[in-house]
Amino acid sequence: MGRAKKTREYIIAKAAPVFNRQGFSGTSITDILEGSGLTKGSVYGNFSSKEELAAAAFEYNFKRISTLIFSSVERDGNACDRLVALAGSYGVNFDQVSELGGCPILNAATDSDDMNSLIREKVNRSIELWKKTIVSIIRKGQELGEIKADISAEDFALLFILNIEGALMLAKTMDEKRHLELAISHITSLVDGIRK
Amino acid sequence: MGRAKKTREYIIAKAAPVFNRQGFSGTSITDILEGSGLTKGSVYGNFSSKEELAAAAFEYNFKRISTLIFSSVERDGNACDRLVALAGSYGVNFDQVSELGGCPILNAATDSDDMNSLIREKVNRSIELWKKTIVSIIRKGQELGEIKADISAEDFALLFILNIEGALMLAKTMDEKRHLELAISHITSLVDGIRK
Amino acid sequence: MGRAKKTREYIIAKAAPVFNRQGFSGTSITDILEGSGLTKGSVYGNFSSKEELAAAAFEYNFKRISTLIFSSVERDGNACDRLVALAGSYGVNFDQVSELGGCPILNAATDSDDMNSLIREKVNRSIELWKKTIVSIIRKGQELGEIKADISAEDFALLFILNIEGALMLAKTMDEKRHLELAISHITSLVDGIRK
Amino acid sequence: MGRAKKTREYIIAKAAPVFNRQGFSGTSITDILEGSGLTKGSVYGNFSSKEELAAAAFEYNFKRISTLIFSSVERDGNACDRLVALAGSYGVNFDQVSELGGCPILNAATDSDDMNSLIREKVNRSIELWKKTIVSIIRKGQELGEIKADISAEDFALLFILNIEGALMLAKTMDEKRHLELAISHITSLVDGIRK
């Protein structure tokens, strides 16, 4: 990685949790600068606007959380087990995710400022990516006869996501990790329902 | 209603959708003033700060959406039918809710600015209220033998809420009303599962 | 005193120390209202502008302090003794004057906002009045042969005033009552110098 | 001088007479901006608050007036002559001082807004400095046998200052330079009184 690239990455790493916690318009460039040794010059030398930085920060956040979540899911094995493990991973990593300001998808999707922006686009792409991952687990499970064939993989993936996101919101707002665990066990029983 | 009270209500009514759409720090007092005929004098004469106004606006939004949603649910009848009707009501009223900027609970809960504020408190109270309503429907159903007695009313209510909220987020972000309907039919099948 | 007159006086009495302490532009109408039970309506019903109120407040302050200072000076007796007593009176009443925010003449004269205003005029008239009082004491003393005849009463009066005012400024700013007492003893020796 | 330092100095130079004439709360940042080619950004880039700027402006004013006054006083020579020259310097430079808005010490000390502020502190330090200068002239005179040894240098200095300040106030308010001259000639005779 070149030096320029490195600075860019450093800025993003510093900006990411701040944007995730405070939202786009709640975050000022100065907020990001504080305690980072950065200067406005270096930020605007690397990003053409606050929005571009925020977009890069979102991607960084998403990748970070994704890595965290997916790292604890075996790459192989029974599809149902993998789904259960994936859901469980949100519970296991809840505290770490909270520390970074919560789920970046949930935050960015509801951060109302970025309507019509390039962030919105990235959020949608991220959800699609997430969905696709789940869909491919299910499809593979169906091919291997581990999951009922007449189940809509798309719908199940969506249900999975929406349960996690809804639970994350509730857990964070009400400060009740239990609510997330409730959703996880619900998903687990859902998975059991499609098991062949 | 006195003149002052009326102005106060008018300000809240004008501010509510703007806050709901743009979030707290994404909304400037000027945004609210624009096209409302209001002036700063009248706003700050009636509210001591932007935050106080935002809190009042949240309450207004919540009450408005609640009325919308609950008005289409029969006050009497079978508990399961009522739960299904309640879930369905989110689908029926989706467009109207969208017009107001989406679910105020979802918006306010994820609006990262209001950590530690009086809005946060109101959001939590609103969720509790919503939960309590569902719980009481279930409890009544259990008493009348319409719903299995061994079901946790609390957990079911939470699951209900988190499915709706997660779906609302997905539907809004991806502009796919279908996702909400998916959650509704999921809830419907969940209700069928607890029917006696 | 009619009721209207009474309200007017009450407003002035409440406003006077605030203006004396905070100056014209440093004082907001709201400052005066606070903790007085007054309302803006009543203020603007009785005074056409903030400036008019400030002018009335200055007069009130001046009269109050004058009364305080002159009340301890015998109306008759030796002119030199009366001058010494007058000077001493500033020392005796220093704490009370301080409580009201200091010498209104000094405050108003140096309150730079009221250049070209009706307050400026009132300040000048007040100084003239003060000077005249001292001049008349001296003149009477000269007529009665208590004071040297070749002394300029005007100049002596001016010197008297300017010593008191300068000392008041120093004493207040540096929080050293001693500085006022120094000026008083200086004036005392000055008086001794013109005694016949 | 670096560019930043230069801008800072320029801002202070522009702000100083405005603050001296209009007082702290009577001066708005916009007042300073007007006709100076300055922008808000540059002001707040160089000063963290209005108060900090006002404090810098006071120091600038004080230094400027001090230079004006003390430049016409010989560094050597008879102590009494120097004291007389110093007093006289206020008369000679009265018009120039007036043009800058009057004596910054008098103005700042009576500008009621800055109670408890860092300006107040600077004012006190300035008076102390002024006093010390006079005291050292006297002390030196006493050592050289030009001034009576039993005179309190401190008290004389205070008397000197308070006469000048009181006279400055009177002269400015009543628009009578004569009053200042009266004080100067009074000080002159005071000096004669301590001459050995």
Added chain:
DNA sequence: ACTGGCGGGACAACCCGTTTTT
């Protein structure tokens, strides 16, 4: 008739994201 207090809107101080200069 009068006064309490709501409303008006200009303006306050200060901060923002960004561009220009060094």
Added chain:
DNA sequence: AAAAACGGGTTGTCCCGCCAGT
């Protein structure tokens, strides 16, 4: 790449007019 300047935006306060209710 950093520092400084920019100027329009932010929330909130100001003084004051004016109307509603006694």
